[in-house]
Amino acid sequence: MSDYNRSTREVTLAGCSVEVMDALNKHIESYNLGRVLDDVLICVEANAEKIKKGVFSGPGAKSVKTVIVLTPRWLVQVIKLDNEAAFVRSARLSDIVVSDYERNPFYSKLPDTGVEISGKFTDTRESSSSFIGLGKDAAGEKFRGILTQAAKNAKK
Secondary structure, eight states: OOSEEEEEEEOOGGGSOHHHHHHHHHHHHHTTOOSTTTTOSEEEEEEEEEOOBTTBOOSSOSEEEEEEEEOSSEEEEEEEETTSOOEEEEEEGGGEEEEEGGGSGGGGTSOOOEEEEEEOOTTOSSOEEEEEEOOSSHHHHHHHHHHHHHHHHHTO
16 A cells, blocks of 8 residues: 555646746746647646554655646656645656556555656656656546557657
């Protein structure tokens, strides 16, 4: 069982908070990504709330809010842990591999739901991996399907 209760809902960019949009725009400008948000395939908000086990909730953020924007060529995440400032990660879909976390060998030790992204992110020189936690709900499954297909299409 995951350490978090996860839920995912589909949103629009217009419905995102000022903080999310400011972080997105600053990231796009910093990395000269241009009009990356013009052709959005899907935008979701993934929320995670830490499950309290016993008296303590354990290590890690108590809440994680991630807004994920997917276009035919880009994956952009705005991540907010607890009350910290939002930070942004992006990756060109042609530079990453998307896999279902439940098929990861670590799943048996650390069960959770979501996708693992491996490859080169905009702000890194070397390949790395990132976990995107998703709810086992309609929006989470829809996003997972669209992301998997978009990543395949970007490599053609």
